[in-house]
Each structure stands twice: as structure tokens, then as C-alpha cells.
Amino acid sequence: MVLGDQIDTYIIDLHGDDEFSGIEGIASLAEKMVKTKKNLIFPLVYMLIKLSLLLPVTTATVERVFLLCILSRVDCGIG
Numbered sequence: 374m375v376l377g378d379q380i381d382t383y384i385i386d387l388h389g390d391d392e393f394s395g396i397e398g399i400a401s402l403a404e405k406m407v408k409t410k411k412n413l414i415f416p417l418v419y420m421l422i423k424l425s426l427l428l429p430v431t432t433a434t435v436e437r438v439f440l441l442c443i444l445s446r447v448d449c450g451i452g
Contacts (some may be wrong), residue, residue, distance in 0.1 A: 376417050383415045399425055 387393050392409060396402050403422050406412045414420040 376421075378417055379417045383411075383418045386411070386415075 390409075393402070393405055396405060398423060403412075403419070403426060406415075406419055406422070
């Protein structure tokens with residue numbers, strides 16, 4: 374399992390890195406990964422972090438479009 378191994382290695386690596394001690398959120402974690410180039414070393418972990426940042430935005434966008442379809446009574450092709 375490549376992802377599992379990468380996550381395990383990433384956790385071990387972070388415990389020994391003082392640069393990551395002041396992280397206060399997932400966005401700052403992503404920024405710090407890019408600054409330290411750990412996004413290149415752990416690409417699958419970085420992809421999971423990016424997805425976790427994008428998912429709420431994507432969900433909200435779909436909900437807005439669906440609401441607009443309902444309000445305008447237009448067939449959105451759902452269902």
C-alpha cells in the first residue's frame with residue numbers, strides 16, 4: 374500500500390522537523406509543505422491535503438447551483 378506507507382513515513386518525518394511545530398491548520402500545513410518542498414517528497418499526502426481544502430468549496434458550489442435551479446424551476450438534469 375503506497376499511500377499508507379507514505380503517510381507513515383510522513384508522520385515520522387514531521388515529528389523530527391521543528392519547522393512544522395507552529396502549524397495551526399490544514400491550510401498552513403499545505404503552505405509549509407510547499408515551502409519545505411515536502412510536497413515533492415510526499416505527493417500523495419499533499420494531494421490528500423489539497424483535496425481536503427477543495428472539498429468544502431466544491432460542495433458549496435454544487436449546492437448553490439442546485440438551489441438556483443430550484444428557485445428558477447429549471448431542469449438541472451439531476452434525478
